[in-house]
Amino acid sequence: RPDLVYQDWTTRKVPVMEAAIRAKFTQHNAPRRALLNTGRRRLVEDSVVDSYWGGGRDRGGLNHLGRLLMELREELRMQESVQRADVLRVAASLERDRAPSWEDGRNDL
Incomplete structure (x- = not known):
C-alpha cells in the first residue's frame, strides 16, 4: 500500500538495505564466510518480479x-x-x- 511507504523511501531504501546486509554479514560468521566463498563472481538477486533489487524478468x-x-x-576481503x-x-x-632458549643451540645463558 502506497500510504504505508515513507515519502522519501526512494532515497532511503539503498542505505537501509546496505545497513541491514552489513549488520548480517559482519555480525554472523556463517553468512560472512558464505559471501566470501563466492570469490569474485558476479552476484545477482534472482528475482523475476523485482528489477530494482534483482535481475528482473528479462535479466x-x-x-x-x-x-x-x-x-x-x-570490503570484508580487504579487512581480512x-x-x-x-x-x-x-x-x-x-x-x-x-x-633465546636451549632449543636455539645457544647454551651461554
Whole structure:
C-alpha cells in the first residue's frame, strides 16, 4: 500500500538495505564466510518480479542487492587481508624479540 511507504523511501531504501546486509554479514560468521566463498563472481538477486533489487524478468534489472553484496564482499576481503597482515607482523615481532632458549643451540645463558 502506497500510504504505508515513507515519502522519501526512494532515497532511503539503498542505505537501509546496505545497513541491514552489513549488520548480517559482519555480525554472523556463517553468512560472512558464505559471501566470501563466492570469490569474485558476479552476484545477482534472482528475482523475476523485482528489477530494482534483482535481475528482473528479462535479466536487465538494476540488481542493487547484488551490487551491494559485491561491494561488502570486497570490503570484508580487504579487512581480512589487513587482519592477516597484522597477525603476521605481530608473530614476526614476537619471534624476533623472544628470549633465546636451549632449543636455539645457544647454551651461554
